[in-house]
Amino acid sequence: MAAVDMDQLLAQIVAEIEPQIGTGSVADYIPALAAVDPAQFGIAVALPNGECYGAGDWTKPFSLQSISKLFTLALALSGDDESIWWRVGREPSGNAFNSLVQLEYENGVPRNPFINAGALVVTDHLAGVFGDATKAVLDFLRTESGNAEIDCDEEVAASEEAHGDRNLAMAHFLASYGNIHGDVRSIADQYVRQCAIAINCRDLALAGLFLARHGLRRDDTRMLSPSNTKRINAVLLTCGMYDAAGEFAYRVGLPGKSGVGGGILAVVPGRCTIAVWGPGLDRRGNSVAGVAALDRFTELTGWSVF
Numbered sequence: 407m408a409a410v411d412m413d414q415l416l417a418q419i420v421a422e423i424e425p426q427i428g429t430g431s432v433a434d435y436i437p438a439l440a441a442v443d444p445a446q447f448g449i450a451v452a453l454p455n456g457e458c459y460g461a462g463d464w465t466k467p468f469s470l471q472s473i474s475k476l477f478t479l480a481l482a483l484s485g486d487d488e489s490i491w492w493r494v495g496r497e498p499s500g501n502a503f504n505s506l507v508q509l510e511y512e513n514g515v516p517r518n519p520f521i522n523a524g525a526l527v528v529t530d531h532l533a534g535v536f537g538d539a540t541k542a543v544l545d546f547l548r549t550e551s552g553n554a555e556i557d558c559d560e561e562v563a564a565s566e567e568a569h570g571d572r573n574l575a576m577a578h579f580l581a582s583y584g585n586i587h588g589d590v591r592s593i594a595d596q597y598v599r600q601c602a603i604a605i606n607c608r609d610l611a612l613a614g615l616f617l618a619r620h621g622l623r624r625d626d627t628r629m630l631s632p633s634n635t636k637r638i639n640a641v642l643l644t645c646g647m648y649d650a651a652g653e654f655a656y657r658v659g660l661p662g663k664s665g666v667g668g669g670i671l672a673v674v675p676g677r678c679t680i681a682v683w684g685p686g687l688d689r690r691g692n693s694v695a696g697v698a699a700l701d702r703f704t705e706l707t708g709w710s711v712f
């Protein structure tokens with residue numbers, strides 16, 4: 407594709423995936439998310455120079471959920487501190503994001519940072535470095551997006567906490583292996599609160615730009631070395647969509663991270679970030695309309711890592 411008319415392209419994608427909007431089912435294990443209208447869709451594309459384009463509900467906030475896991479990993483690796491890899495692996499799990507089964511076989515070392523068990527360990531690491539992991543994520547998102555209003559949605563946090571037995575069990579199980587160092591309840595709470603951050607597609611695409619800019623933040627200060635940025639993108643490609651990572655790589659061919667709020671952040675290294683949001687999920691917890699839109703985006707532009 408020669409010169410890309412981004413506004414026209416995004417409008418075309420929204421029109422093409424229209425039949426998928428509202429399909430799938432909203433996450434109902436977090437009651438506050440079950441109340442979200444599934445018939446919504448937004449897409450935003452941010453370019454390395456900070457220009458941002460969007461279509462549909464791209465300025466409407468949604469629940470960040472597991473997409474927070476990519477920001478916590480990046481913060482854990484910032485300054486090229488690689489010590490987190492002693493505590494968490496980087497292999498796809500092939501299991502659901504909230505599965506516990508591998509943890510006992512593998513001695514309390516989660517397969518990767520993008521499933522819940524791995525994110526709990528990363529949160530514990532960040533709590534040790536920054537004091538409060540949720541605040542560290544919020545500060546980063548606000549600075550990179552330029553939107554100081556981004557915050558935790560207290561209703562979503564309370565709703566997940568009231569139904570948080572599984573993550574709490576997982577955190578205690580990790581602690582039994584010595585892989586949670588802080589207070590278990592506090593770490594589980596910080597994890598839930600970073601998932602409950604409300605953000606829109608525009609701000610999410612801008613906040614992820616360091617992944618497309620080889621580790622540079624928007625003010626040109628360095629977040630990560632080019633090598634560690636490449637590595638995060640590689641782990642996103644292999645593990646970012648949980649047990650659907652292979653299918654997503656096949657259909658879209660980009661590093662990406664999804665969340666059960668219906669958002670996905672995808673990266674075309676050197677070119678752009680793309681944030682999509684559609685609350686209807688497939689059975690693995692990935693946005694149906696979001697994956698369809700990213701599929702069309704890479705097909706129409708030819709922008710992919712392959």
Ligand SMILES: NC(=O)CC[C@H](N)C(=O)O
Pocket residue numbers: 471472473503504522566573598601664665666667691
């Ligand atoms: N896949 C997700 O987005 C899961 C995040 C959610 N907060 C949970 O822990 O279950």
